Amino acid sequence: MKYTEEHEWLRVEGDVVVVGITNHAAEQLGDVVFVELPEAGTEVSQDEEVVVIESVKAASDILAPLDGEIVEVNSPIVDEPSKVNEDPEGEAWFFKMKLEDMSALDELMDEAAYKNFIG
Amino acid sequence: MGDDLKTTVLNDLHVGLGAKMVPFAGYSMPVQYKAGVLKEHLHTRAAAGLFDVSHMGQVILRGPDVALALETLVPVSVAGLAENRQRYGFFTNDAGGIEDDLMIANRGDHLFVVVNAACKDADIAHMRATLEPRGITVDQINDRSLLALQGPQSEAALAALDPAVAGMKFMDVATVDLLGAACWVSRSGYTGEDGYEISVPNETAVALAEALLADERVEAIGLGARDSLRLEGGLCLYGHDIDTTTTPVAARLQWAIQKIRRTGGDREGGFPGADIILKELAEGAANARVGLRPEGRAPMREGVELFAEAEGGDPIGKVTSGGFGPTVGGPVAMGYVPTEKSEPGTVVYGELRGKRQPVQVAALPFVKPGFKR
Numbered sequence: 444m445k446y447t448e449e450h451e452w453l454r455v456e457g458d459v460v461v462v463g464i465t466n467h468a469a470e471q472l473g474d475v476v477f478v479e480l481p482e483a484g485t486e487v488s489q490d491e492e493v494v495v496i497e498s499v500k501a502a503s504d505i506l507a508p509l510d511g512e513i514v515e516v517n518s519p520i521v522d523e524p525s526k527v528n529e530d531p532e533g534e535a536w537f538f539k540m541k542l543e544d545m546s547a548l549d550e551l552m553d554e555a556a557y558k559n560f561i562g
Numbered sequence: 563m564g565d566d567l568k569t570t571v572l573n574d575l576h577v578g579l580g581a582k583m584v585p586f587a588g589y590s591m592p593v594q595y596k597a598g599v600l601k602e603h604l605h606t607r608a609a610a611g612l613f614d615v616s617h618m619g620q621v622i623l624r625g626p627d628v629a630l631a632l633e634t635l636v637p638v639s640v641a642g643l644a645e646n647r648q649r650y651g652f653f654t655n656d657a658g659g660i661e662d663d664l665m666i667a668n669r670g671d672h673l674f675v676v677v678n679a680a681c682k683d684a685d686i687a688h689m690r691a692t693l694e695p696r697g698i699t700v701d702q703i704n705d706r707s708l709l710a711l712q713g714p715q716s717e718a719a720l721a722a723l724d725p726a727v728a729g730m731k732f733m734d735v736a737t738v739d740l741l742g743a744a745c746w747v748s749r750s751g752y753t754g755e756d757g758y759e760i761s762v763p764n765e766t767a768v769a770l771a772e773a774l775l776a777d778e779r780v781e782a783i784g785l786g787a788r789d790s791l792r793l794e795g796g797l798c799l800y801g802h803d804i805d806t807t808t809t810p811v812a813a814r815l816q817w818a819i820q821k822i823r824r825t826g827g828d829r830e831g832g833f834p835g836a837d838i839i840l841k842e843l844a845e846g847a848a849n850a851r852v853g854l855r856p857e858g859r860a861p862m863r864e865g866v867e868l869f870a871e872a873e874g875g876d877p878i879g880k881v882t883s884g885g886f887g888p889t890v891g892g893p894v895a896m897g898y899v900p901t902e903k904s905e906p907g908t909v910v911y912g913e914l915r916g917k918r919q920p921v922q923v924a925a926l927p928f929v930k931p932g933f934k935r
Contacts, residue, residue, distance in 0.1 A: 473786075474600035476886035477859045477893075495915065497861050499599040499786060499886055524859075525600075 445548050446557035447508045452532060453551065459514055459539045460548070464496075464505065467561050469531035472498040475524040480516040480538060487513060487540070494537050496527070505537060509547045515539040570616035571707045571767045579782050587679035589617040592784040599786035603888040606753060606791055607929070610713035611783035612774050618708055619682025620761055623689065624672040625698035630829075632666065632673060635692060637810065637833045639820035643668040648733045648748050650818050652810060653685065658838030659806040660813065661688065663798065665759075667735045667748060674735070674746060676708070676759070678800050706746075707767035712757035712791070714932055715779040720747075720758055723773060727758060732933040741769055749934065753788070754795025756932040794887045794894060796853060796926030802864055803851060803882045803896050809835070811842035812898065814851045814926075819843065850904035853924035854881065854895040854912070860919065861885050861893040862912045868899060869911045872918050878903065881912065887928055894928050895921075 445453045450468035453460045469475070477497035487493050487507035494505035516538045520526050526535040542548070552560060567590040576583065581592035592614065594602060605611060623632060629641040638651035645668050653661040662681035667674040677685045682702075689700045711720055721728040723740050730736060730749040738747045743766035751757040762770050774780045789799070798804045804813045822829050825840050833839075856862045862884045867877040884895025895912075903910060906925045911918040 473594070474598050476600075477861060479860070495860075497886070499790065499888075502861075502863070521859075 444554055445551035446554070446560070447551055448560065449506050449508070450561075451505065451508050453508055453548065455548070456539070459541050461536045461539050462508060463536040464527070464531050465557070466531055469528050472496065472500070472503065472527075474499045475527040478520050478524045478527065478537075480518065480521060481513050483513055483515055485513045487511060507540070508551070509540075509542050510544070511540040511542040513538050513540050568617075570614055571764045572614045572616065572771055575768055575771055576614065576782070581782070581784060584785070586785060587617055589679065591617060592782070594784040594786045595782050597781065599784070599790065600888050602781065602783045602787035603790050605781050606713045606783055606787060607755060607889050608713070609779045609781070610711055610715040610719050610757070610777075611753075611787070612771060612780050613710040613712065613783050613788055614707070614771070615710050615759070616707040616767070617679035619677040619679065619685060620703040620706055620708060621675045621677065621686060621689065622672050622701045622703060623675065623693065623698055624701070625693070625696070627696075628673055628698055629668070631693050631696045631698050633823070633829065634832060635689070635834065636664075636666070637819045637823050637836070637839060638666065639822045639829070640666055640668075640673070641829065642820060642822060645670050646735050648735050648750060652804070652815065652818070653688065654810070654833055654835045654839065655806055656834050657806070658809040658835035658842070660800070660804045660808055660810065661685070661806060663800050663804065665748070665750065667746075669735060669746070674761075680801060703761070705764050706761045707764055709760045709762060709767070709771060709774075710751050710753075710757060711760065711774060711780070712751045712753040712755045712783075714756060716755070716757040717934070719774060719777045719780050722777065730758075732756075732935050741766055741773060743770070745770075752795070752797055753791035754797065754927055754929055754931050755791070756934045789883075790885055790888060793883055793885060793896065794889055794928045795931065796896070796928060798851070798896075799883055808851070808898075809842055809847055810839060812847040812849045812851065816843060846901060848901060849879065849898045850901045851882070851896060852899055852904050853906075853926040853928060854884065854897055854910075855922045855924045856884075856893040856895065856912060857920045857922065859892060860914055862895045862914060862919075862921065866895075866897075866912045866914060868897060868921065869913065869918060870903065872911050872920070878910065890928050896926070899923065
């Protein structure tokens with residue numbers, strides 16, 4: 444698993460990466476009540492807003508972790524946003540993307556670095 | 563900065579329960595406990611929730627014709643309030659706007675009022691400046707905490723400490739002995755549920771909170787759920803849904819202005835902004851506070867602009883508070899629209915992230931009140 448400073452995790456699955464938010468982020472957000480996902484096929488650049496997520500407290504944007512193309516989105520979480528709180532690092536992934544450059548993953552934090560980052 | 567925050571007597575209890583503390587109106591207050599906003603909200607509607615509202619201002623007014631004196635500041639019939647009864651009111655200004663909303667209780671030889679935390683210093687200064695010259699003393703009560711117990715099982719939980727509270731009706735007030743302390747209890751609250759507000763001596767506040775929390779029906783509830791509960795209850799949050807620029811008529815609070823204070827009544831007018839407010843009572847206001855149900859799932863929060871059409875045109879109003887309603891199971895909001903657009907069922911459009919989404923004007927409250935009348 445790789446991690447961004449925006450509290451996203453990335454897991455490599457063949458030639459795509461699965462992206463979601465970390466347990467820590469889900470805890471900080473509080474109860475998630477709304478998720479808006481991008482459309483599959485969307486080309487995205489790093490740090491572009493791709494997902495809107497609203498909790499009982501506030502709206503937040505999830506940014507594209509790297510450059511690439513969204514190839515699949517996890518539609519069930521739109522109907523059941525509470526899954527994001529229940530299983531953010533498993534069932535409640537947000538989207539899968541094909542990276543423009545897989546080696547860009549190397550720039551992201553590994554688990555130890557992320558744990559250190561969130562303190 | 564954080565060091566300047568005041569704390570309530572229950573602070574250690576909150577922290578011990580795992581509360582997330584946030585600054586609110588100059589106080590460090592629990593926004594949520596471990597369960598989180600959603601579960602706390604639903605628990606309150608299903609059973610009973612305990613809220614620390616000790617940051618609010620508690621004030622005793624005492625003196626000759628104190629009710630008539632207070633009537634010079636509020637468009638409410640205070641003199642017509644029976645002993646041991648409470649009613650909702652608001653301080654108005656010369657422009658007909660609202661300076662704060664408050665609860666007024668007739669406790670026999672004095673009035674007991676509760677005002678918002680953020681406004682309490684200004685309210686007390688306002689009352690001192692206007693009421694003291696009339697021989698009224700204005701005493702801020704600092705040696706008492708304020709707890710709210712809300713939800714359908716509040717009666718059973720509080721009656722376990724003193725059965726007398728079960729006999730109280732909505733908006734009754736009484737002095738009740740709880741854990742040996744004389745508590746000033748009202749059957750009221752701000753969640754749309756049955757419940758009580760309890761003014762308790764500081765030295766007994768922690769013990770009382772712990773005794774109530776020991777009841778398995780009762781959970782500690784933070785300000786986050788307090789906000790979603792009052793929003794579903796159609797209740798105004800001062801500084802958001804009502805403020806110095808909104809009149810009581812535009813805010814649809816005219817029910818709180820009794821006939822006797824209106825045109826033709828025995829004690830007509832005589833409060834700040836009476837000319838404007840009485841005129842609006844007769845002729846209506848240009849805008850109206852309404853309930854709003856955004857279509858779809860996206861919450862519309864405070865500040866979202868409302869439009870008459872799906873495209874083009876200038877904003878016709880805006881959302882003044884909004885979010886997700888856990889009991890409703892979807893987004894709910896309140897806001898202001900032109901009066902001709904205020905009929906329930908009317909469709910307006912809220913602009914969210916650059917896109918206009920349909921919003922239906924809805925009757926308030928969003929949930930059926932559980933008051934024990």
